[in-house]
Amino acid sequence: MNSRYYTFIIVLLVSLSVRAYKLTPYIPKDNPTGTGVIVCPGGSYCWLDKKGEGENVARWLNSNGIAAFVLEYSHAGWASFAFHVHTAGRKYPAGFNDLCDALDSVRVHADEYGIRKDRIGCMGFSAGGHLVMNVAEQLAGKPESPFFVAPLYPVVSMTHPTTHKRSRRGLLGEFPKEDLKEALSLEKHVPAECPPVFLMNCDDDPIVHYHNAEMLDSALTAQHIPHQYEHYRTGGHGFGVSPEKTTEEAIQWKTRFLNWLYRLLDSDKLMVKNDD
Numbered sequence: 001m002n003s004r005y006y007t008f009i010i011v012l013l014v015s016l017s018v019r020a021y022k023l024t025p026y027i028p029k030d031n032p033t034g035t036g037v038i039v040c041p042g043g044s045y046c047w048l049d050k051k052g053e054g055e056n057v058a059r060w061l062n063s064n065g066i067a068a069f070v071l072e073y074s075h076a077g078w079a080s081f082a083f084h085v086h087t088a089g090r091k092y093p094a095g096f097n098d099l100c101d102a103l104d105s106v107r108v109h110a111d112e113y114g115i116r117k118d119r120i121g122c123m124g125f126s127a128g129g130h131l132v133m134n135v136a137e138q139l140a141g142k143p144e145s146p147f148f149v150a151p152l153y154p155v156v157s158m159t160h161p162t163t164h165k166r167s168r169r170g171l172l173g174e175f176p177k178e179d180l181k182e183a184l185s186l187e188k189h190v191p192a193e194c195p196p197v198f199l200m201n202c203d204d205d206p207i208v209h210y211h212n213a214e215m216l217d218s219a220l221t222a223q224h225i226p227h228q229y230e231h232y233r234t235g236g237h238g239f240g241v242s243p244e245k246t247t248e249e250a251i252q253w254k255t256r257f258l259n260w261l262y263r264l265l266d267s268d269k270l271m272v273k274n275d276d
Contacts, residue, residue, distance in 0.1 A: 002201065003138070010272060012272070013134070021071075021072065021073065021074065021098045021101070021226050022071075022072040023038075023054075023069055023070070023071050023072075023102050023105060023106075024058075024069065024070045024072075024131070025067070025068070025069050026055075026058035026059060026061070026062050026067065026068040026069070026114060027062070027067050027113055027114065027138075027199075028061075028062040028063075028064075028065050028066065028067060028071070030064050031052070031065040032063065032067070032114050032115075033064075033065040033066055033265065034114065034115050034116045034119055034179050035065075035066050035067065035069070035115060035116070035119045035120075035121070035147075035179070035261070035265065036067040036068070036069060036106055036110070036113060036115040036119065036120045037061055037069070037120075037121050037122065037123050037150075038068075038069045038071055038099065038103065038106060038120065038121070038122045038123070038132075038146075039053070039054060039057050039058055039061075039065055039068055039069065039070045039123050039124075040071050040073060040099065040122065040123070040124035040125070040128030040129075040131050040132055041053035041054040041057075041070070041124075041125055041128050042124070042125035042126025042127050042128045042129070042238065043075065043126070043127060043128075043252055044126070044127050044164070044166040044167045044170050045075045045095070045127045045130075045167050045170030045171040046075060046076045046077065046166065046167075046169075047077070047168075048072055048073075048128075048171040049077065049125070049238065049240070050070070050072065052153040052238070052239075052240045052245070053125040053126075053128065053238070054070040054072075054186065055070060056240055056241055056242065057070075057123070057125075057240055057241050058070050060241045060254070064258055066261075067113050067114065067115050069102065069106055071098065071099060071102050073094075073095040073098040073099060073102075073128075073131065073168035074090050074095045074097075074098050075090065075095060075127075075170060076090050076169075076170040076171075078091065082233065083148070087137075087168075088174060089188070090158070091171060091172060091173050092171050092180065092184065093190075094171055095171075096134060096135060096138070097124065099131055099132070099135050099214075100135065100139070100144070102123055103122075103135075103139075103144055103146060104144065105122060106120050106230065107120060107144075118147060118268075119147050119265070119268070120146060120147055121146050121147045121148040121149060121150065121195075121261075122135060122136070122146045122148075122149045122150070123149070123150040124150070124151055124152065124154065125151070125152050125153065125154075125238070125240060126152075126153055126154065126155060126167070126207070126237065126238065127155050127164075127167045127170065127171070128154075129131060129150075129151030129152055129153065129154025129155060129156075130151070130154055130155040130156065130167065130171075130186065132146070132149045132150070132151055133149055133151045133154060133156070133186050133197070133216070134184060134186060135149070136149040136194055136195055136197070137186060137189050137190060137191055137194060140190065140191040140192075140193040140194045141193030144224060145193075145195055146195055146267075147196075147264075148195050148196045148197065148198065148261070148264060149195060149196075149197055149198075150198040150199075150200075150202070150257060151197070151198075151199055151200075151213075151216070151221060152199075152200045152207055152253070153200065153201045153202065153205055153207075153213070153237050153238075154201070154211065154212060154213060154216065154228045155167045155183070155208055155212060156186045156187055156212035156215055156216045157185045157186070157187055157212055157215060158171075158172070158180075158181040158182070158184045158185045159181050159182060159185045159188075159214075159237050160185070160187075160211070161217065162206070162209035162211040162212060163212075164208045164209070164212070167206065167208075168181070171184070172184070186202070186219075187215035187218070188219070190216075190219040190220055190222070190223045190225060191223070192223055192224075192225075194220070194223065194225045195218055196225070196226040196227060196264055197211055197225060197226075197227035197228075198228050198230075198256075198257050198260050198261075199212070199216060199217055199220070199227060199228070199229045199230065200229075200230040200231075200232075200253045200257075201213035201230075201231065201232070202231075202232045202233070202234060202235035202236055202246075202250050203232065203233050204233070204234050204235065204236060205235075205236060205237045206236060206237060207237040207238065208237060210231075213231070214231075215227070217229045217231075228256070228260045230252070230253050230256050230257075232247070232249050232250040232252075233249065233251075234247045234249055234250060235247045235249060235250025235251075238251070239251070241254055
């Protein structure tokens, strides 16, 4: 077998390792809040943790009256990670466009889902955290902007020494252009119109260096963006909403997030009332 055959097989594996865009709704049956959250699982932009950071998160949100929509966005694929081969259409901005499309779709069908069009936020884990924050920055101040974003133990920078290189490779390919690395370093581009942000990470994260979240927190603070930064000493990475995968300290993020969201919803109600 010659090298062309092996190349064909590798490219085929890369193509088969990624499912096309998919958005799965999870609608609460009890005590709906009228709020929706698009959930973006992590996976280094190479795969997606569909269960732990997707379905499990959605069901937890449902249990608190929040509609959830798990997004399977474009990513490089496990075979791309294994063989270092990328196919066209999987790199940036494919995932970005998928999340923008998901926001549009949920808004169009908001009445069917029992949510308000102006109460659709985004939650992302690890690389998914980078995705939701990137959308928040690029759509800031526009009608299609999310109501809030929650990047959790997120990938942030594409240029700093603490960059998560596997995520950068999954997002931008083997030899990323400098201008794209700069443009997608989120700590450098927080706009004044950025929506509210809930940010969380752990110091002992063995995958994405904690300094990523610290840089984003500093950038949000410099721009006076309403945000809450939950910074834990222990907890690791990739635990989603599962207590058994992290520490008692870090799993507090779930309660802190809900309290933060309810305060945001209350302030939104007051704003609407005053506007009337």
